[in-house]
Amino acid sequence: MQTGNTAAQATRQIGVRPRVTIADVASDLGVTKSTVSRALNGYPDIAEATRLRVSRAADRLGYRPLAHAQAIRTGRVRSLGLVLQIDNEDSARPFLANFIAGVTQTASEQNWTITIATAETEKGVQDTLSRLVDEHKADGFILPRTLIHDGRVEKLRTQNVPFVMFGRTSDPTGCAWYDIKGEDAMRAAATRLASLGHTRIAHVPGGSQYTYSQLRIEGYREGLEAAGLKFDPNLVGAPALTRKAGDASTRALLELPEPPTAITFAVDRAALGAYRTAEDLNLRIGEEISVIAYDGVPEGAYANPGLTTFAVNSRQAGERLAALLIKRIRGTAPEQLRELAPATLVERGSDRPPRLTPAELAQCLRNQSNL
Amino acid sequence: MQTGNTAAQATRQIGVRPRVTIADVASDLGVTKSTVSRALNGYPDIAEATRLRVSRAADRLGYRPLAHAQAIRTGRVRSLGLVLQIDNEDSARPFLANFIAGVTQTASEQNWTITIATAETEKGVQDTLSRLVDEHKADGFILPRTLIHDGRVEKLRTQNVPFVMFGRTSDPTGCAWYDIKGEDAMRAAATRLASLGHTRIAHVPGGSQYTYSQLRIEGYREGLEAAGLKFDPNLVGAPALTRKAGDASTRALLELPEPPTAITFAVDRAALGAYRTAEDLNLRIGEEISVIAYDGVPEGAYANPGLTTFAVNSRQAGERLAALLIKRIRGTAPEQLRELAPATLVERGSDRPPRLTPAELAQCLRNQSNL
DNA sequence: CCCCTTGCCGAAACCGGTTTCGGAAGTTTG
DNA sequence: CAAACTTCCGAAACCGGTTTCGGCAAGGGG
Structure with a gap:
């Protein structure tokens, strides 16, 4: 009987000394x-003196309740779930470590842990989520990268599983969230560029399925209007999440009859693509073409000139999300669990007054392609 | 009685329909x-026909055993533990996402999950590990970044908790591991540079507390000797794990009376620091100074010229580590659970034949500082 | 002085599984 | 054809906690 053997072996393996259980205490x-149980869990029908005796004895004996043993009765495993979508390429997520650090910090403080799973596709994420819910591996979930229409939200909502989103969604009913005010950041970016003297300011949005993308476009638009500039739909480029896409999108914008002298990017990585465009077209970032982006990826600091960006504190995001989820x-109502935090501007060298007017820039680009 | 209320509330919350239990089936x-239990777990004393009836009924009713309910008797929570040290700054770990993806993929296939925690200091990691062991949140642990003398290893070994290391350690007794042959990579790097015509080849090691660092130095040394070059201790620079430290270490090497025309780096990030040195000193990477590094961080591809490096497949590492740990x-003996994998060379532009001899390079640098 | 609270704790059920033990059939052996 | 094995499954204990229920003793009110 193989199964029996290995199981017995495992129980012997894991603790040298047998566990001290609540019965021992x-x-x-x-x-x-x-x-003992009631004393340790703070029930009111235990005398203060007894509570003290018990908790001291528990300490002395080194008693630690077994989370999964508690769970079977309480229905709580004291664990937060996190299902990440790791796409093939774009997977190098520098935030991830900080984000996880934030989540686990708050969780640890309250003696919770976090259970992580990954999937490659959107459907994979849903399936994984289902499995974790079915097996009750976590008491609730953090949903990163919220989509405008998010299957995860619907699923968890109907199954009545607690969750909290990193980002907002189209139908906020029953949703708790934490989000960065990307719209404020983009508004500030646009007005900042305007006040530097730019009059043609473009925007390269992020993935259109994400909620944040819409919000940032809106912020950009508001910024323009606050500065007295007219919103021109032509100046909203193709969505870009990667360097490559950012390069392409930038190139297309510069080919406009009246090209922008400044571009706001919804995503740092896309902005770094513009550096490549500039190099190719013999333009200088921060001179002929100014750039402000969003995210705060470390590469931005090493670009030349440094990328001015609105940085998000992903560690703090993790901390707050964990706290909200717990x-x-x-039992707190989701409506009371909604937080917004600002992104913070990191000024580096990529945004400066325009060296050329849009017309001059167009001319300059035309000359080049004639070469 | 507050506690009672919220608990009851939670049980109602988490499943709309009541769970289907083994008793239902x-x-x-x-x-x-x-x-039912024995049928589902493949015990031999159940008739084949019965087993079939049971498993079909389980499917039909949508029965999923509760991992933590099983755990209380079996002692197995079906979860792998991972405690990460997230240092203050260097925390931007691009591998992490891939690594986690690898681990969770293998784990999911076998219906295991992974429990993650983080800490900032070495001691914090130990404490967190203790807590997870005490509460039995995981059945075993993956230990990344193995140190030469590793407190985690000792702790888990004495407590008889299964673990597997990413990397090797000084005392391999009872240890299972997966590691990349960094020594082979560095040997190859040195011989490659030698065959390009370099005669003064330096090495900038990683953190001295890590096992890998020693191994890579050794590999570098072997590579030199295989190419018929003498090992010169002066050409082993100061350890460097960051851009900044890499910059400093490179600078020091170039100040030698007979400076190296090529440098091998134990770590990509440090190599990227050399790009800054080169810029400052008006040298060109891949011309006056060649560089080969190790890791395969994405930034290396965007450097100019691209950084030639030995890339590690961290996703695969995660997959293998999970498989080994399970x-x-x-119950498999640790001695049978040891795997080594090669790093793969990614040729980009940072390693080329030397444009100057060491003497010429020294002269060139002297001229500059006179300016 | 008795009855009724109130405070505090023990006994036992319970949570959802696994595992031991034993026994009723069916099968083989002598 | 009885005795001895097998095969297969039920009954019940068990894992380590939590929670319900009830009861005893002390205290308070009439």
């Missing part, structure tokens, strides 16, 4: 398990 | 729980 004190699991 | 078939937990 109880018999040590000459009370019952129930008393509250949600404990 | 049993009564549906008119057998006992024990039969075997380890199931």
Whole structure:
């Protein structure tokens, strides 16, 4: 009987000394398990003196309740779930470590842990989520990268599983969230560029399926109008999430009859693509063409000139999301669990007054292609 | 009684429909729980026909065993533990996402999950590890970034908790591991540079507390000797893990009376620091100074010229580590769970034949500082 | 002085599984 | 054809906690 053997072996393996259980603590004190349990969990029908005796004995004996043993009765495994979508390429996510660090920090403080899974496709994420819910591997979930129409949200909502989103969604009913005010950042970016003297300011949005993308475009538009500039749909480029796409999108914008002298990017990585465009077209970032982006990826600091960007504190995001989710699991209404935080401007060298007017820039580009 | 309320609330919250338990399946078939359990777990004392009936009924009813309910008897929570050290700054770890993806992929295939925690200091990691072990949040652990003398290893070894290391350690007793042959990579790097015509080849090691660092130095040394070059201790620079440190270390090497025309780096990030040095000193990477590094960070591709490096497949590492750990937990001896994989050379532009001899390079640098 | 609270804790059920033990059939052996 | 094995499954204990229920003793009110 193989199964029996290995299982017995494992139980022997994992602790050298046998675990100290709640029964051990109880018999040590000459009370019952129930008393120990209630004392440790702060029930009101336990005398203060007893509570003290119990908690001291528990400390002395080194008693640690087994989370999964508690779970079977309480229905809580004290674990937060996180299902990440790791796409093939774009997977190098520098934020991830910080984000996870934030989540686990808050979680650890309250003696919770986090359970992580990954999937490659959107459907994969849904399936994984289902599995984790079915097996109750986590008491609730953090949903990163919220989409405008998000299958995960619907699923969890109907199954009544607590969750909190990193980002907002189209139908906020029953949703808790934490988000960065990307719209404010883009508004500030646009007005900042305008006040530097730019009059043709473009925007390269992020993935259109994401909620944030819409918001940032809106912010950009507001910024323009606040500065007295007219919104020109032609100046909203093709969506770009990668260097390559950013390069292409930038190139297309510069081919406009009246090209922009400044571009706001919804995403740092796309902005770094513009550096390549500039190099190719013999333009200088921060001179002929100014750039402000969003995210705060470390590469931005090493670009030349440094990329001016609105950085998000992903560690803090992780911390807050964990805190919100734990509250949600404990029963707080989702409507009371919504937080927005600002992105912080990191000024580097990529945004400066325009060296050329749009017309001059167009001329300059035309000369080049004639060469 | 507040506690009672919220708990009841949670149980109601998490499943809309009540869970289907093993008892439901049993009564549906008119057998006992024990039969269902043994049938589902492949015990040999269940008739094949019964096994079939049971597993079909389980499917039909949508029965999923509760991992933590099983755990209480079996002692297995079906979860792999991972405690990451997230240092303050260097925390931007691009591998992490891929690594985690690898781990979770293998784990998911076998219906395991992974439990992650983070800490900032070495001691914090130890404490967190202790907590997870005490609460038995995981059945075993993956230990990344193995140190030469590693407290985690000792702790887990004495407590008899299964673990597997990413990297090797000084005392391999009872250890299972997966590692990349960094020594081979560095040997290849040195011989490659030698065959390009370099005669003064330096090495900038990684953190001295890490096992890999020693191994890579050794590989570098072997490579030199294989190429008939003498090992010169002066050409082993100061350890560097960051751009900044890499810059400093490179600078120091170039100040030698007979400076190297090529440098091997134990770590990509440090090599990128050399790009800054080169810019400052008016040298061109791949011309006056050649560079080969190790890791395969994405930034290397965007450097100019691209950084030639030995890339590690961190996704695969994650997959293998998870597989090894699961075997380890199931009882395979650690000695049988040791794997090494090669790093793969990514040729870009940073390594080319030397444009100057060491003497000429020294002269060139002297001229500059006179300016 | 008795009855009724109230405070505090023990006994036992319970959560959802796994595992031990034993026994009723069916099968083989002598 | 009885005795001895097998095969297969039910009954019940068990894992380590939590929670319900009830009861005893002390205290308060009439």
